[in-house]
Amino acid sequence: MTAKETGALEVVRDEKIEPKRAGEIGFGDLIAPLTPDVFFSEYWEQKPLVTRGRARGFFAPLFSTQDVDRAICYLKPGPGRLDLVTEGGFVRDNFLGPDGAANINLVYESYLKGSTVILSGLEETWETLAVFSRRVEGLLSHPVAIAVYLTPPNHRGVQPHFDTQENFILQVEGVKHWKLYPPLRELPPVEGSYMPVPREKLPAPLCETELHPGDMLYVPRGFVHEAKAADSASLHITVDVHVRTWHDLLSDALAAMAAREPTLRKSLPPGLLSNDRSRASLEAGFRELMGLLPHEVRLSDALNKHAEKLIVSRPPPPDGHFAMLHADIGLNTPLRKRAAMLTRLLQEEGLGGIQFSGNQILGPAKIAEATRYIDESRVVVPAHLPGGLSDNEKLVLVRRLVRVGLLTLAREESAEDKQ
CATH class of the missing domain: 2.60.120.650 (Cupin)
Known part of the structure; x- marks a missing residue:
């Protein structure tokens, strides 16, 4: 001191x-x-x-x-x-x-x-x-x-x-x-x-x-x-x-449940503040919904909404990406994620994909292994993508990820990328 x-x-x-x-x-x-x-x-x-x-x-x-x-x-x-x-x-x-x-x-x-x-x-x-x-x-x-x-x-x-x-x-x-x-x-x-x-x-x-x-x-x-x-x-x-709290997480989970469950979208009983019959109906409906919560409220839904707010809705800092949109990308072209890019893998039944700053892609399950490799690698070479994709499928995937803003050329790695 x-x-x-x-x-x-x-x-x-x-x-x-x-x-x-x-x-x-x-x-x-x-x-x-x-x-x-x-x-x-x-x-x-x-x-x-x-x-x-x-x-x-x-x-x-x-x-x-x-x-x-x-x-x-x-x-x-x-x-x-x-x-x-x-x-x-x-x-x-x-x-x-x-x-x-x-x-x-x-x-x-x-x-x-x-x-x-x-x-x-x-x-x-x-x-x-x-x-x-x-x-x-x-x-x-x-x-x-x-x-x-x-x-x-x-x-x-x-x-x-x-x-x-x-x-x-x-x-x-x-x-x-x-x-x-x-x-x-x-x-x-x-x-x-x-x-x-x-x-x-x-x-x-x-x-x-x-x-x-x-x-x-x-x-x-x-x-x-x-x-x-x-x-x-x-x-x-x-x-x-600006931390997101357990209250925020539960609110997101309930919002996702409401999108699936029509019961949550019904109006409250008219006169609920003054009518005894309406209050009794409200009580019964509340108990019914509380019984549904353990089965219908899903952590995965809440995490998806959190990722949409923190990641998907916010593009990465600009870095001249327009210059990449017509780049000639082959099987041996080294690529990397753009600077300050936030990512989250998506894996659902029969589907694979990745969420990232400003966008996301979702495709067939066969791309799941390749997107995991892309997410975890500092430098991505299309020819090295795992998962049994054909050469053409590898090129289609990485070229799409360049167009939608995840990948850029890795010919000149920044000091940040080397950490």
């Missing part, structure tokens, strides 16, 4: 984390030297954690202070994507023009008066953070959102609050002093929102710490926290994990 660290805060250090390029940084780098198994069993949704030991500029390839005005000017973030915040709350000065774009000079002025600049939604609009977020999602199987906070020297950022998502705070530049308080509610519902807490209602601090460039702070949802920049400007990246 440093002189600024107090209370029940777990701090771990790793002196072996070397600088990496943006496309190489993954979830393991945030929690090192802990393994994912240790982190998820001892910290996840339970208690805060600080990890140290990375190079000072470790997180800068993802986003830095030099990127802030570029993002504002070129991405033109509107309300909800660009916010100015002080300890007193959100700045309501009209810094957005008639076209919804920010007046950068008004943003500079507000920042110099003490406002923290917040850029949100960068997992969708900033390439390095889009790739990083998909890599994190691939390990967690939960949706990820990313925001950047630039706080002027000696100013507080957002007022004391708790979040309804899991937060990983990556310190990029400057130093920030953090205070953490116990949760006011255990595991609040995941709403993707920030809940301010009046100072008079704050409990005694649980712990304090300073984050320096390269440090990471994990704050489980529900833990109240606040921060103040030191003598220089502070920039940090917040990785928000």
Whole structure:
């Protein structure tokens, strides 16, 4: 612990984390030297954690202070994507023009008066953070959102609050002093929102710490926290994990059951809130449905819906794939999955296939072994596909997977692919 660290805060250090390029940084780098198994069993949704030991500029390839005005000017973030915040709350000065774009000079002025600049939604609009977020999602199987906070020297950022998502705070530049308080509610519902807490209602601090460039702070949802920049400007990246819960899983399973079972699609009895006969009918119907649940609610249905939301509905980060659509692909052409691609194998009776970022294919069972090989391999050579497919069938499959966006050429492997 440093002189600024107090209370029940777990701090771990790793002196072996070397600088990496943006496309190489993954979830393991945030929690090192802990393994994912240790982190998820001892910290996840339970208690805060600080990890140290990375190079000072470790997180800068993802986003830095030099990127802030570029993002504002070129991405033109509107309300909800660009916010100015002080300890007193959100700045309501009209810094957005008639076209919804920010007046950068008004943003500079507000920042110099003490406002923290917040850029949100960068997992969708900033390439390095889009790739990083998909890599994190691939390990967690939960949706990820990313925001950047630039706080002027000696100013507080957002007022004391708790979040309804899991937060990983990556310190990029400057130093920030953090205070953490116990949760006011255990595991609040995941709403993707920030809940301010009046100072008079704050409990005694649980712990304090300073984050320096390269440090990471994990704050489980529900833990109240606040921060103040030191003598220089502070920039940090917040990785928000909007976890899907058991409630979400059951809701998805019931939705799938309703698609199959007409009984669930019937209306409730008219007058159920005021009529005794309707309430009796409701009671009987409820008991009948509860009897159906153990037989009709399927985990596979819920997982399919989860995959559709996390994987199939969200294309991978753009990488010039148009140039691949007319590529000459033969039996010995080396291919690979596109960067930051999330995948999930599909195997049903008589069918095989694969779900992947932005799309999916489903075909006869004879392609199941080949799609498994494609999913598990770093480099795919069509001639090597297993499963007894003919040469023509192998080419048809891989050419289709190029067209629908899973595969690309592997002639020049990136550092990410070599990990």
